[in-house]
Amino acid sequence: MADTTDPRLTPLAASLPATVPFVGPETMERQRGTPFAARLGANESAFGPSPRAIAALRDATPEMWQYADPEAHDLRHAMAAHHGIAPAHIMLGEGIDALLGNLVRLLIAPGDAVVTSAGAYPTFNYHVTGFGGTLHMVPYAGDHEDPAALIARAAEVGAKLIYLANPDNPMGSHHPATTIQTMIDAVPDGCLLILDEAYVDLAPDGTAPALDPTSTSVIRMRTFSKAHGLAGLRIGYAIGPAPLIAAFERVRNHFGVNRAAQVAALAALADPDWLPHVRAQVVDSRAALSRIAADNGLTALPSATNFVTIDCGQDGAFARRVLTALLDHGIFARMPGVPPHDRCIRITCGPADAMAAFAAALPRALAAAQD
């Protein structure tokens, strides 16, 4: 691919990094010449979607010639009933990623201040940079994001947006609802908290504050990609105050949430049994990952998500060698990018065969990393 830059780009676009920021596991597989034995790097749900969602999608395949409803009326109303809120508080998008992009576009002009945690979700940072915002990074407090420090920095720099994921990715930690509610109540005037709850369906009871979609201080992000097992279809949603939700209509790709996603998500939402099933599987898998870590002299951090972050006990260079060796041994995994969290590797929960593949590969990866 040519590495020259098109001279017609806007000054902002020309200033953005030219490298591809997100490399998928398929690219790694092509580079290594063979598929991974276990796909444990993207926090997908290998427990799959609800059988009802699969059946609904199969039944709907002949209808894919029709554009989807741009209002996603049936799904949005079902979600509103599910959450006990009005549909005007819900906006769907092509995954949380697309919603974050549109939200940043709506609120961030070049030079506007945005506060997030150093090492938190890189796609959010990508969007902020992409619209010319200025990122202010707050360190984690240990292995937790630091709500009070995020609020303090936002007040100090006059931020328009604060990003916090609860539970957190990549550390798997979480704050209880009371802590998050205190944070919401402290959001400065003129600022908005993005509360990314992609993993909240997998967290302990008491992690999510009660929904109050009339609050103008916070917008909540949820997804069908994690516990619901529909990552490949791209559907997430935002819950927030009606005027902010309505503002998405000014910039979004109105026909972007595809018909397969709407059909499958509606069926998934109507299945009361699947999330409890997935939660039980995830609890088992977290325990398996903790045991595997302990068997190899490593420490698994507590997790409120469908992944376990494992402290490799040394520095970032060592953990990076462990990760590389895992990849060489057929395990797709990832790791935190920023010290001191880069002492860890991050392993997605999965069924027994995937756990067994990881258990077999880890000792060999550790041996290779010691060399």
Added chain:
Amino acid sequence: MADTTDPRLTPLAASLPATVPFVGPETMERQRGTPFAARLGANESAFGPSPRAIAALRDATPEMWQYADPEAHDLRHAMAAHHGIAPAHIMLGEGIDALLGNLVRLLIAPGDAVVTSAGAYPTFNYHVTGFGGTLHMVPYAGDHEDPAALIARAAEVGAKLIYLANPDNPMGSHHPATTIQTMIDAVPDGCLLILDEAYVDLAPDGTAPALDPTSTSVIRMRTFSKAHGLAGLRIGYAIGPAPLIAAFERVRNHFGVNRAAQVAALAALADPDWLPHVRAQVVDSRAALSRIAADNGLTALPSATNFVTIDCGQDGAFARRVLTALLDHGIFARMPGVPPHDRCIRITCGPADAMAAFAAALPRALAAAQD
């Protein structure tokens, strides 16, 4: 929905229209309280996708827990082979709509000039306005877009983008490849022609100029939504010079082209028989629509697309009454928005039962419109 505006929007976002710009047929069905008998308003392909695409999608449903390949490697390489060009010249997106949005974002800063035809694709205008560009409208020449006038206006206003659809929507007209090549050769320095070829698979041979993806004057837009019958899955693509194609990596939603779309499009591309089948069906349907128009004393315009634009023989107010009456009689259709083209209604091709429903409704709609 609250109609107040969130005070935190950027000045640009606050300046954008607050109304929902695109109303889907499902919304109209909810308003009328009953489904349409025939869905002939969105230029979807009621002939459906290739049976191979349907089968591939059904087989892939259990895999929807996996994010799709953000590079869409297999599909992009298959498309490159299909078109006889290198993969570096192809960018996939969530429909042409998403590609237009990203392209405008890359090239248009507030105040930059953009040239299009008055009455052409409104979603393109939506994106230009959304990024603060200034739209310059050129009238059609009769029922055709006017390539020479578009080029002249672009030179006059120093446009960074020109938009032309060939074949055209909403008029169904087309220019031969030689005319379009002359236009490409005349694009001013510093300007880019967006050649929207969404309908080109349905046009006569000799409509598309030969692909020359090294040309920096043009980017071509194609889609699986029209002839391929996969509108609901949202997948389109751009063909252009490698540095411009690479620039999309700076702003796009990398995981946005969903797995269902990639699977179905790959299977559709591998079926050599489906497009000829669809083309034959569309030819039959165009003839049926022309007959129905003539039977009612109206004139069908020549069409190079999967829709027929019918001149209702009077002014815009009359055609609007015809359209409203058609909707009342269960026919979802649309019409051009700008005079003098708003003397017409626009009817999508479809199978015999849909044509029969339109044939039954049109005389009643015309009678109602005369009142």
